[in-house]
Amino acid sequence: MSSRNSDRRGFLKRSAALAGLAAGAIPLSKGKALAGVNPDESILKQGVTPDEPVIEDLAYGGRSRYETSVYRVHAPGALAKVGLRNLTPLHDTIGAITPASLHFLVNRELELPNINPKEHTLIIHGMVDRPLIFTMDELKRLPSVSRVHFLECTGNSGLYHYRQYIMDQKAGRTDQHMIVGVHGRTSSSEWTGVPLSLLLKEAGVQKGAKWMISQGGDTERHTKSMPLAKGLDDAMVAYGQNGEALRREQGYPLRLLAPGFQGVNNVKFLRSIKITDTPYYLQSEISAYTDLKPDGKASWYESQVGPKSLITFPSDPHKLMERGYYQISGLAWCGRGKIARVEVSTDGGQSWKDAVIQTPVFSKAHTRFRFDWNWDGSECLIMSRCTNEFGDIQPTMRELAKLWGEQRTPAISADAMVDLWEHTTMSSYLNNPIQVWKIKQDGSVEDGTYSTFKFYPFYH
Numbered sequence: 325m326s327s328r329n330s331d332r333r334g335f336l337k338r339s340a341a342l343a344g345l346a347a348g349a350i351p352l353s354k355g356k357a358l359a360g361v362n363p364d365e366s367i368l369k370q371g372v373t374p375d376e377p378v379i380e381d382l383a384y385g386g387r388s389r390y391e392t393s394v395y396r397v398h399a400p401g402a403l404a405k406v407g408l409r410n411l412t413p414l415h416d417t418i419g420a421i422t423p424a425s426l427h428f429l430v431n432r433e434l435e436l437p438n439i440n441p442k443e444h445t446l447i448i449h450g451m452v453d454r455p456l457i458f459t460m461d462e463l464k465r466l467p468s469v470s471r472v473h474f475l476e477c478t479g480n481s482g483l484y485h486y487r488q489y490i491m492d493q494k495a496g497r498t499d500q501h502m503i504v505g506v507h508g509r510t511s512s513s514e515w516t517g518v519p520l521s522l523l524l525k526e527a528g529v530q531k532g533a534k535w536m537i538s539q540g541g542d543t544e545r546h547t548k549s550m551p552l553a554k555g556l557d558d559a560m561v562a563y564g565q566n567g568e569a570l571r572r573e574q575g576y577p578l579r580l581l582a583p584g585f586q587g588v589n590n591v592k593f594l595r596s597i598k599i600t601d602t603p604y605y606l607q608s609e610i611s612a613y614t615d616l617k618p619d620g621k622a623s624w625y626e627s628q629v630g631p632k633s634l635i636t637f638p639s640d641p642h643k644l645m646e647r648g649y650y651q652i653s654g655l656a657w658c659g660r661g662k663i664a665r666v667e668v669s670t671d672g673g674q675s676w677k678d679a680v681i682q683t684p685v686f687s688k689a690h691t692r693f694r695f696d697w698n699w700d701g702s703e704c705l706i707m708s709r710c711t712n713e714f715g716d717i718q719p720t721m722r723e724l725a726k727l728w729g730e731q732r733t734p735a736i737s738a739d740a741m742v743d744l745w746e747h748t749t750m751s752s753y754l755n756n757p758i759q760v761w762k763i764k765q766d767g768s769v770e771d772g773t774y775s776t777f778k779f780y781p782f783y784h
């Protein structure tokens with residue numbers, strides 16, 4: 325072992341340099357010394373326990389049996405009420421792309437269609453000169469694009485999920501984590517499909533047309549009105565996700581993708597787009613996915629997701645082993661443009677430093693950020709905030725509260741926290757406040773946004 329690779333000090337120095345640290349500024353965590361062990365005999369033989377894979381295993385790759393990250397699937401009782409819900413385990417995510425098998429799922433009914441692509445068609449009709457019908461094969465012949473975009477449910481991080489989280493905590497269900505239960509309705513993929521503008525051009529949109537009504541081929545016929553301008557801008561009809569066909573959960577064989585717009589617009593199992601001069605005012609768009617604003621008007625058809633970020637490590641399922649070096653890491657995204665800046669605070673919002681953003685940064689996509697940190701072992705509050713390329717900045721809870729109106733006196737019992745949340749943000753939808761994590765002295769992590777609401781200067 326004479327090579328420089330065995331020089332652990334050198335390795336740590338080089339790693340520190342790589343991490344952008346002044347060597348020695350933050351001592352990196354220790355590897356285990358190899359002293360007294362002959363690597364040839366023990367270490368190198370570890371892990372050599374070959375399986376004999378059967379041909380089915382080889383035909384479509386599987387992950388290691390030691391990797392166990394899974395969706396949180398709503399319990400069957402809850403399913404009857406809300407349809408299918410699978411939440412992304414954001415705390416396990418690596419990089420910026422969500423594995424298709426863990427992309428969150430929101431279906432407004434219990435059924436997940438099994439559509440034969442040979443029988444599926446898309447029609448474009450209404451206020452167009454030439455109504456069109458496409459088979460999947462015909463769509464796939466057209467010029468295609470691949471783009472990385474996030475998708476987020478309107479209800480993500482909203483009141484209902486926060487209330488559920490508090491109830492779970494009170495019932496002692498410590499396995500129900502905030503990062504999944506409250507925030508797990510956002511995912512990011514590379515989507516492939518045909519720009520909708522191309523299809524609309526083919527069909528010839530008539531004068532006076534302002535809206536598009538998209539409908540899915542599920543039993544419920546999920547239907548959504550969207551401004552036509554979005555269809556002519558960057559919307560697409562997508563059949564590919566992360567290098568393969570869409571997952572059934574994501575709307576196989578075809579879905580609408582409205583980048584940066586609330587999840588509900590992204591109609592799955594897409595079979596029809598009707599061009600109109602007025603929206604449809606459906607139950608699913610005027611009583612759900614919308615809130616009352618201070619001026620008494622409802623937020624109908626206000627679809628763009630605001631700047632939002634979230635530290636995914638460390639977050640509430642994690643426990644830090646000991647004081648020392650950790651890389652704080654998380655995701656930032658925005659329904660408008662690219663993420664330009666992410667700042668991290670490790671002192672409850674008193675000071676902020678820039679995180680490193682993973683490039684290339686895509687517009688309307690999850691963007692991974694990283695931040696070198698030396699945990700001194702004491703209790704602290706960590707959080708991130710992001711800014712997009714237009715200078716839009718992620719709000720604090722109080723700033724959001726101003727946007728939504730009424731505020732009540734902060735209080736800290738569990739019930740009061742729900743109450744507080746309800747009346748400070750007034751919003752069940754499109755919530756993007758800064759999420760705070762409290763690192764406790766034993767290294768465990770819990771929500772710090774609500775429990776510390778009134779004690780930290782950051783909120784005042």
Ligand SMILES: Nc1nc2c(c(=O)[nH]1)N[C@H]1C(S)=C(S)[C@@H](COP(=O)(O)O)O[C@H]1N2
Nearest residue numbers: 428429430431432477540546574587588592
């Ligand atoms: N056909 C159909 N499309 C749908 C839905 C649905 O229930 N049926 N749910 C909508 C909602 S509310 C969301 S948040 C997104 C979720 O997309 P995903 O399940 O691929 O994550 O799909 C939207 N499109």
Ligand SMILES: [Mo]
Nearest residue numbers: 477478587588
């Ligand atoms: Mo949604």
